[in-house]
Amino acid sequence: MKVANPKLVVASARSWLGTPYHDQASLKGVGCDCLGLARGVWREVVGPEPFPIPPYSRDWGETGPREVLADGARRMMPEIAPSDVAPGALVLFRMQPRAIAKHVGILTGPDTFLHAYERLGVIEEPLTPSWRRRIAFAFLFPQR
Template sequence: MSGPGDEVVRAARAWIGTPYRHQASCRGAGADCLGLVRGVWREMRGAEPEAVPAYSFDWAEACGQERLWRAALRHFVPVEAGAEAPGHLLLFRMREGAVAKHLGFQAGCGEGASFIHAYSGHGVVESPLSAPWRRRIVARFAFPQGV
């Protein structure tokens, strides 16, 4: 059986091997973590729901604003913290006390859990959702249905 989450995973896996490029969102040419999400959105839903302003590597750390989290809340459906399913958008806080600024899509669940993300120095990869990564998850979201 295939559901919307499996479609998200298939779309995200098609980006694996794309080099890391800050602010880019072009499969095969370059993407950062937000660019991966933007590209999968376009492939699944069409036009992006809002323009993305230019952003620095440190995002909104200086002012402490959760800009990425607020944007995810505008366009995705929040999921309970304990829920886990393929295709969920994962939001990570890379350091305690810092703003959440990394994104990825859950691919595998359970013992072999993994996620697909664009990571500086690595490009778009599928990584194990290991304990250190799990500890950094601050929110989960699902693609909205029927958009």
């Protein structure tokens, strides 16, 4: 599978900066959550979403036998090792030990990423060691 130009992914993601946080939404400038940001970038870079996203909980401590976000991403994106991430990669964060990965970001530089955060909206910030060690899965956007 060919992958999208990382510069296009980063430019699309940055165009969402300042979008307010809104749970389970995906409208640039209006509101989105972290998954909604990834969905919006997908629509801009790849095309229509391939399947509807079912409702999901906001519980970052959720545990269970399935990595639902990672399984969904694997259906449509090439997976890479978290150690191989570079700008343009979609990363899934495990926010609590033993919990499933429930937070999504997009790398914008070797040490920066963009994500939607409650009360802050879509922001770009340093990929600190604390954030980096929470990366559980990484994927690349496919080419249109």
